[in-house]
Amino acid sequence: MLIKGLSDYYDVLASAGKVLPAGYSSVKIHYLVSLTEEGVMDGILDIQEIQEVPVGKGKTKQKKVPRDFMMPQRTEKPGIDANIAEHRPLYLFGLNLTEGGLTPEDRTGKAKKSHEAFVNISLEFLDGLDSPLINAFRSFVLNWRPEAETENPFLLELGKDYAKTGFAFCLSGNPDRLLHEEVPLKQKWEQVYGNQLTDGDDVQTAQCAVSGETASIARIHNKIKGVYGGLPTGSVLIGFNNSSENSYGKEQSYNSNVSERVMKKYTEALNYLLGSSRHRILLDDMTVVFWAMNPNETCEDLFMKMFFGQSDQMNAARTEEMLESMWRDARTGRITEGRLDSLEQIDPDVDFYMLGLKPNSSRLSVKFIIRKKYADVLWNIARFQNELQVSRETRPILLQRIKMEMVSPKSKNDKVNPALLTGLFESVIYGSPYPAALLETMIRRVKTDTDKVNAVRVGVIKACINRNYTKGELKMALDRGNKNQAYLCGRLFAVLERLQQEASGGNLNRTIKDAYFSSASAKPVLVFPKLINLAQNHLRKVKRPVFFNKLIGEIIESLDGGFPDTFRLKEQGEFIVGYYQQYQSFFEKAENKKEMEVE
16 A cells, blocks of 8 residues: 555656656755866856755744756665766765865775776766767866875865765856756666666566556665654665565565566655655654645645644635634534535545654664545544643644653653554544553653643543543533532542632642642542541631532532542543643633533
């Protein structure tokens, strides 16, 4: 499903002109080497562009960035192997940059070997080609002597940029005429590239497992770059490095039966996704990419806005209006396709993919792959957001915020179990029960960090209980009609805490929540009698004793003959929700309280 989905997405991108043709790579170029007709370097031209980049607190600064050019596909062979028409400076000039300046010498002779490889490959490829620029480049390759260019003023002027710079070639006085764009060179490259797919002793032909066509099978798959924690040079998604992984005498990726054409398509599509902030998000240390089988990318923007709160591409007012409508739909159980149809360029029936990746040695590990109709994805996210709400003000809760709340604020390690994050992600997208560990984690955090009983943690607990155990038993705000014993005990604890705070005039360093919250949520029968006795003293000191006395009496009257002995995990969660909703109700505006009473 994954390779087929990426291969099909390549076709979508190609139809919109968003990916490179087969046989080409996008290469970042900083400078042009200007050559005379005799092949002598007479200058280095800076072609970098100036862009505004954010530096924090609303400030920006100008930064030089290289330009992207479409060039003959770069080699991915390990070791020393040169590219056509461009490469790193070590290959082009055979010189290392050291503290003492430029030198062709190094311990392993790498500079010499790299330059020789570049010379040999270039001369072999240029054989039979003719144009003023090609001839100038050929002369440059033949006549350049690294040992004689250690004081080259053009290279020395680059300073530290020399070693990390990408170069291309042009003819002196014609910076718009570039070597890699010469028609004879491009024609020969396309011929050579086509022959690479069909010729050679190691080419094997078989039926492609993805497309079904009979074609040459890829022996080595192109590398994928941009996955967090992966190798700088990239990692493969499909690879067979050990003889124990081989079968039927087939070595390396001949085991996978993916054709060269499909391999090029799926790797190009995945690299495109990983290189785009509109298709990629980092979830802890897992890289998540997503795409719809649609070239306009509006689906991805709306998904990013709903799930991660990020999207600079969409009309903000229009998006917020639509999201609010979807939240209302989710509360009443209505479908969202009407909402989707009302937004331009959104196709609710399009297939939507989500992929989680983590590096594993030289290969990539797929943590999950999801494919669903786009309307189903958005509907499930809207339902998820609605389940998290614990007040009448609808505020989307981002996945990153939930992840933060799974970790103690005092902990130096902010990592969360990847299996738990993956399980949560899949639960949201599929609309399935939440991972059991999610409820346990949030309850533990609330009981441990009693000063962090916030809307996010309580919202997650409420969502887990309603989806995994019951259907809508815990409402969005305080439910005075809820007779659940754990919920009532949580409400009672909030009332007693508020009573203590008013009795002391707010001058308390430590409340009953700090001392008894954790034990009250687990063993109420051991704690509440003591708290009720303390409340008698507090009632004599408050300005509205009748209010508190009546509220305490109403809650205790609803308990089944006394306080329960023990609360299990689910009941502890109900206790926390009851506590939070009751405590927040003390700060409700008068009109909102009347609404609650009517409901």
